[in-house]
Amino acid sequence: MKKKKVAVLISGFGGNLQALINACSASEYPAQIVTVISNKADAYGLQRAADNNIPAHFIDHKTFSSREEFDAALHEKVTASGAEIVCLAGFMRLLSSGFVDKWRGRIINIHPSLLPEFKGANAVKDALAAGATRTGCTVHHVIPEVDAGEIIVQRAIDILPGDTEETVHARIHEQEHIAYPQALKLLCERLL
């Protein structure tokens, strides 16, 4: 089977990256990770990549004078890896519309809410503040508008009495680690 080549962009812990690495290790899974790129030098996900012999790169966004210049460097690295799909997995940078347009239909993200509810950087905090009894995670296509592209997979959790941001995050993460491999598989099959 010809696996689709995937670049994973991260900024931190890389729990979702690990879930994708695990999924890709199965011979019948239709994707392989060819590069991991972080905009943070100390992202633990870089270590996860190294532990799995995946080429990993740190590109410091602070050394570029504009978002567009950083994104151009990012695009060059992703393209050089041979990647056909880009997965954002806790990548905490907004991407320029130029970058997103180049990858349209082949760039996906994971967000910790049931979109279109609770967009933005504080999705779990906002769900708790709104008194929601249900939230979850969404894997979606990336378009220039933030957290707004077509939804590929969603998985829900209940918010229980006594829950805190930490407990909700922990249960969402469990669902994310199922949802992201599912969504990437669906995208690969769609692109075949």
Ligand code: GRF
């Ligand atoms: C996840 O909760 C994801 O939904 C959000 O950032 C977090 C990344 O976690 N976009 P990790 O680095 O994959 O563990």
